[in-house]
Amino acid sequence: MSNGSPLQALAHAAQKAALSAAMSLPPSVQRRLAGSPVVLDGQTLAVDTQLMLKLQKLSGDPPIETMAFPDGRVQARVQTAMAGGKQPIGAVRDLEVAGLPARLYTPRARVSVAVRQPPAPLLVFFHGGGFFFGDLDTHDATCRILAERGEALVLAVDYRLAPEHRFPAAYDDAVAAYRWAVEHVEELGVDRDRIAVGGDSAGGNLAAGVALEAARSGLPCAFQLLVYPATDATRATESLRLFGAGFYLSAEFMELANDSYMTEGLDPRDPRLSPAYADVPEGVAPAYVCTAGFDPLRDEGEAYARKLSDAGVTVELKRFEDQIHSFFNIVGVGRSSRAAVAEIADRLRAGLAPRA
Template structure:
């Protein structure tokens, strides 16, 4: 390791220690340090989240969307690592799913066939990988007592639409065929993801109903469902709450070919026709998230089509809370609740 790499590593350790200490303070202290309470749309931002955002501003950390793609990817991975902590897991195994890298998480002390969640990470179709979402996948597997198969799909700008969509369908079909060899029950399969991954999971669930693939449940965490984004939440929370309007504009630019219809249902599930027999869904949204309204609109559309849907808004959270499992209290508690919903749906 050279001098610059050693300095960078030392700075990363110091940053992680500071964040962990700040997020571990009593909430009353966090509230004082965070500043005046942030109240919008009848919601109050969690003091620990407000403090985390303030520390980010004080450190003058650039948003990933302001950097070249490679550096932005590194920044997203760094942010995820800071909030990950050390999450227990029974076993982890990497292997290819077709041509795609994948990682299988097996919870501690399981025997016999388990349910399986096929998981797609978020990141605007341009950021994220198996490492960025390793920690929340561990939490889902351990807390829900299911195996989790995380998929590393192709992304823009190198591989624009429909690459990620096609990869998601192919990966889920592979899981259906190979479920038993993974130690899983083919009748208790689920698909899930956060943000862009929630978009892909929603698309898989729709296509599974059309093709007759077995699918017991879909887990959609603040899913991106409308690439046009003419929503109140996008206007209200597009600056200052981690996910920005500029980030989403760059995501569209990197992934969607110029001139392509933003209402293509493979891009924007909100404009899809909902087939009969679509799997039950748990849809989680965050109060201070630009994508809040489109995620909730999709939950309502599924409900109107006759699907069994539970919609849960975490009103004090921001986009990205799903990755915050190793620091603080409120964000990890929300992720544990999401994991419990998954377990109840597949094991109940």
């Protein structure tokens, strides 16, 4: 699949318009369209999310895990563009970070003031995508919200993807990118004492690994933002059994992610791959860990939060009970997912606030 023929572009535009209209309907109307509430494990799926899943099924679009890698990557960009919308931002600049493509987001408050401002807080961000898809574009809308509402610079990094580049390529890239950010604080206009690392899903896995490495090597890291992080490649969880089909992220997708990224003979408990099995050193940054109620990754993310807390790390754990995996990208349509992302951005702002 290329970027799309004119006919495909027209179809995507129509699909986007239908999604936007449906997700803007009053909740009572959405309920009639979505059907009976989905209740599982004592949780009720958000009605707008339930309707979105129904529309996705009706669209006939094949799941990404069933597509060839190049096609799936294009499909991911199409889907996230539909769900992300156009989000305001002060400035966006593409740059190279440790030899990797990257994108720096600056909130409007930092570009609209004529006077020189003090150094800014920074979030070094790694996108999700199972280690085999995702890029700067799939998470562009969300990074804009994190920057604007979080009142921080956001440096999104496009690490190497599997299966072209298998473990530990993504991990090595993430550590190198974070080191680069620390070494270039003056160039970026960043406060060295207010640097955070964050990511979602596979990116949350990388962010968790970077936070551990920062503590081991003495790099400054003030905060870690982990959004439904993948933390345990053994995947023996009840949430995978409960939510591995019908809620966007599937058990088949997760199996493909492991098969694509892991090398033959690799122990899935390697701590660079599975932070759940890592030793927690002294000085690990405070963490905000959030999960989604209807997400196969829910239990491993929450177990990792408990692991950090048991090791003495300051941790805030939040489960968005009515959400699915990928809600972090749904910021341009609907209500419930965008509200959750706004809350996450608020926690970023609080985590990087100047210390008294």
